[in-house]
Amino acid sequence: EYILNEKDSIWLKMRHKHIQHAGKWVVDNLNEFIKNHKNLVSKKGENKKDAKAISAMARAVPKFQKLSAKFSLHSALTKQCMELFNNRFLEKISGLEQDLA
Numbered sequence: 001e002y003i004l005n006e007k008d009s010i011w012l013k014m015r016h017k018h019i020q021h022a023g024k025w026v027v028d029n030l031n032e033f034i035k036n037h038k039n040l041v042s043k044k045g046e047n048k049k050d051a052k053a054i055s056a057m058a059r060a061v062p063k064f065q066k067l068s069a070k071f072s073l074h075s076a077l078t079k080q081c082m083e084l085f086n087n088r089f090l091e092k093i094s095g096l097e098q099d100l101a
Helices: 009-014 019-036 051-087 090-100
Strands: none
Touching (some): 009 019, 009 051, 019 051
């Protein structure tokens, strides 16, 4: 269980977006995050690092793991919301509601 609140920086940035845009926003920002932290994403054949680089990576790992987990969580939440939206035909229902109003 996860509570979305003011302490979640990702939630603050996407909470007013339409669910479809929120999903794309999460994916785009996750890709940007990974691109900006290439040194922390494991790649085969890259074992040669100097002591400074290893030290910097070790300091950055907790932040990387925390943000990576948040992005994964928000990606899963937006996917669940879209599945509910589609499975319950909410687009058709909202259109009908607007026609009746």
